[in-house]
Amino acid sequence: MTDATRPLVRHLTEEELLARIFPLLPMGPATLLGPGDDAAVVAAPDGRFVVTTDVLVEDRHFRRRWSAGDDVGARAATANLADVAAMGARPTSLVVSLVVPGDLPVDWVTGLARGLADVCGPVGAGVVGGDLSGGDAVVVAVTAHGDLEGREPVTRSGARPGDVLAYAGHRGLSAAGLALLDAGLVGPEDATSADPGADDVSGGVGACVAGYLRPEAPLAAGPEAARSGTTAMLDVSDGLLRDAGRLARASGVGVDIERDALAGDVDRLLPAARALGVGREAALAWALTGGEDHGLLAAFPSDVVLPEGFRRVGRVLPGPAGVTVDGQEPAVRGGWDHFAG
Ligand SMILES: Nc1ncnc2c1ncn2[C@@H]1O[C@H](COP(=O)(O)OP(=O)(O)OP(=O)(O)O)[C@@H](O)[C@H]1O
Ligand SMILES: Cc1ncc(C[n+]2csc(CCOP(=O)(O)O)c2C)c(N)n1
Ligand SMILES: [Mg+2]
Numbered sequence: 001m002t003d004a005t006r007p008l009v010r011h012l013t014e015e016e017l018l019a020r021i022f023p024l025l026p027m028g029p030a031t032l033l034g035p036g037d038d039a040a041v042v043a044a045p046d047g048r049f050v051v052t053t054d055v056l057v058e059d060r061h062f063r064r065r066w067s068a069g070d071d072v073g074a075r076a077a078t079a080n081l082a083d084v085a086a087m088g089a090r091p092t093s094l095v096v097s098l099v100v101p102g103d104l105p106v107d108w109v110t111g112l113a114r115g116l117a118d119v120c121g122p123v124g125a126g127v128v129g130g131d132l133s134g135g136d137a138v139v140v141a142v143t144a145h146g147d148l149e150g151r152e153p154v155t156r157s158g159a160r161p162g163d164v165l166a167y168a169g170h171r172g173l174s175a176a177g178l179a180l181l182d183a184g185l186v187g188p189e190d191a192t193s194a195d196p197g198a199d200d201v202s203g204g205v206g207a208c209v210a211g212y213l214r215p216e217a218p219l220a221a222g223p224e225a226a227r228s229g230t231t232a233m234l235d236v237s238d239g240l241l242r243d244a245g246r247l248a249r250a251s252g253v254g255v256d257i258e259r260d261a262l263a264g265d266v267d268r269l270l271p272a273a274r275a276l277g278v279g280r281e282a283a284l285a286w287a288l289t290g291g292e293d294h295g296l297l298a299a300f301p302s303d304v305v306l307p308e309g310f311r312r313v314g315r316v317l318p319g320p321a322g323v324t325v326d327g328q329e330p331a332v333r334g335g336w337d338h339f340a341g
């Protein structure tokens with residue numbers, strides 16, 4: 001094969017690239033659940049634990065002119081702890097590898113450590129080590145571990161036709177906040193922790209900016225869902241439709257999202273839409289395809305009372321695997337893919 005005909009990463013989707021990597025990876029005897037879910041499950045002499053990793057890259061996941069060190073630390077922790085929660089596990093410990101350019105202010109790095117502590121401290125997870133290197137851009141790579149507390153891991157593959165599909169967390173706040181920052185309509189100083197439901201336009205916009213800079217993941221809802229008998233779960237990092245598609249494929253089921261179930265989310269995004277001069281359809285697109293809110297999407301048998309934090313957003317149907325909105329092919333496409341989109 002000549003260089004001109006060698007396929008490039010940008011010619012593949014993330015899933016296609018992973019499908020080429022997975023068969024080459026060794027699985028040791030301690031591998032109870034290998035790659036493909038939100039976290040792996042590894043046997044330990046006295047039990048088992050979950051482990052997952054996610055990286056944040058400057059100008060791909062954050063911009064330094066928007067995100068302070070503490071915002072990036074908090075986000076890096078949240079992105080990883082949401083994957084632990086999505087397995088139904090309680091986070092126990094993280095290690096954090098940092099690539100930083102030499103001209104980065106030291107207080108940006110200490111801020112990052114504070115941001116990690118802001119998220120990990122309250123849930124009792126320790127940051128127990130890491131690594132440092134230099135490089136041209138800031139890269140924050142986190143590995144997180146979690147305790148299943150004796151429960152079975154919740155995978156993406158157990159959803160059954162007839163299950164109710166439920167979601168815990170915000171929808172579209174991060175995407176709306178990114179759009180506002182990108183358009184230069186707001187700056188990071190406009191972030192507020194105000195209730196995103198506030199009618200006040202600035203309050204609504206500020207909540208979106210905060211939702212982008214520091215998404216709040218419903219970490220306790222993961223173990224709670226596991227205790228309630230969820231059949232499948234994942235955290236939504238790349239968009240509701242895209243990640244629902246992953247649950248659908250892993251479980252071999254169809255998933256139907258009910259548009260009305262997202263009406264409250266869309267209302268919350270209207271101030272941002274108005275500021276950007278776009279309408280309700282654009283707000284609905286953020287709710288359906290926006291990434292990085294790190295909420296939890298889970299399937300529950302229909303007789304289960306949804307645990308605190310979860311609300312119904314749809315239902316699980318017999319295969320073929322795929323996602324519909326109110327029974328129709330979604331009008332909006334997308335969700336995040338690092339390569340082919
Ligand atoms: N380079 C890699 N080598 C081995 N496994 C990988 C690699 N990259 C991803 N995986 C595995 O592929 C699966 C999907 O990864 P992905 O990063 O999409 O999941 P996620 O972390 O839940 O989502 P996101 O990164 O969007 O937050 C996971 O099980 C992950 O461990
Ligand atoms: C500056 C800037 N531009 C774009 C985005 C949007 N974005 C980047 S990665 C991603 C999906 C989750 O990432 P991963 O799959 O790596 O966990 C999304 C929605 C951003 N956050 N910052
Ligand atoms: Mg995940």
Ligand SMILES: [Mg+2]
Pocket residue numbers: 053054055
């Ligand atoms: Mg990942």
Ligand SMILES: [Mg+2]
Pocket residue numbers: 237238336
């Ligand atoms: Mg992703």
